[in-house]
Amino acid sequence: MVRRRKSIIIFLILAIVLLLLFVICCVFKFVHTPVAEQRDSYVYDLPYSKGVSYKVVQGYGGLFSHTYTAAIDFEMPEGTEVCAARDGEVFAYKDNSSEGGPFSKYKDKANYLIIKHSDGSFGCYWHLQKNGVLVKKGKVSKGQVIALSGSTGYVLAPHLHFSVKIKLNYDEDAYVRTVFATDKGIVELKEGSWYEKM
Numbered sequence: 001m002v003r004r005r006k007s008i009i010i011f012l013i014l015a016i017v018l019l020l021l022f023v024i025c026c027v028f029k030f031v032h033t034p035v036a037e038q039r040d041s042y043v044y045d046l047p048y049s050k051g052v053s054y055k056v057v058q059g060y061g062g063l064f065s066h067t068y069t070a071a072i073d074f075e076m077p078e079g080t081e082v083c084a085a086r087d088g089e090v091f092a093y094k095d096n097s098s099e100g101g102p103f104s105k106y107k108d109k110a111n112y113l114i115i116k117h118s119d120g121s122f123g124c125y126w127h128l129q130k131n132g133v134l135v136k137k138g139k140v141s142k143g144q145v146i147a148l149s150g151s152t153g154y155v156l157a158p159h160l161h162f163s164v165k166i167k168l169n170y171d172e173d174a175y176v177r178t179v180f181a182t183d184k185g186i187v188e189l190k191e192g193s194w195y196e197k198m
């Protein structure tokens with residue numbers, strides 16, 4: 001009798017833990033924080049090679065690391081070629097880190113490349129591989145291979161984080177919403193969807 005009661009309790013605990021995990025997953029997937037309403041009318045290129053598709057694993061306002069942030073995470077293996085989404089000029093970069101992981105202590109460890117556009121906005125390419133910045137000064141053209149993706153900084157898994165900012169800080173109003181030319185038309189990218197660069 002006691003043994004039976006024990007197994008019922010263990011079963012109930014397991015069921016509660018599973019239910020909690022399910023609820024947490026749902027919250028992360030379906031709940032998003034608001035992001036700035038300001039939009040860039042420019043049509044951006046997807047930041048990777050033509051004919052290839054990647055999935056958006058975190059979109060605007062995602063709870064993992066995009067709260068109040070208009071940024072996009074493309075799931076891609078380390079070492080994937082990253083292409084300029086718009087013409088511009090190298091503004092800043094870092095590519096000497098090899099550290100990354102799902103803890104906030106890794107926040108300062110991301111490698112990145114920031115490209116300044118002609119309207120004064122910045123294209124931000126984050127979590128690059130060590131020594132993964134391929135263009136370190138001067139002009140870049142839309143579509144040019146400029147970096148190699150990685151998983152440095154605050155990351156769950158390898159991906160490219162891309163955002164367009166008008167100020168280089170983390171305020172909500174530093175970010176602008178953007179549209180991209182994709183196989184699904186000129187659209188704002190949605191979490192969970194795949195987009196091919198035409």
Ligand SMILES: [Zn+2]
Nearest residue numbers: 071072073161
């Ligand atoms: Zn991100």
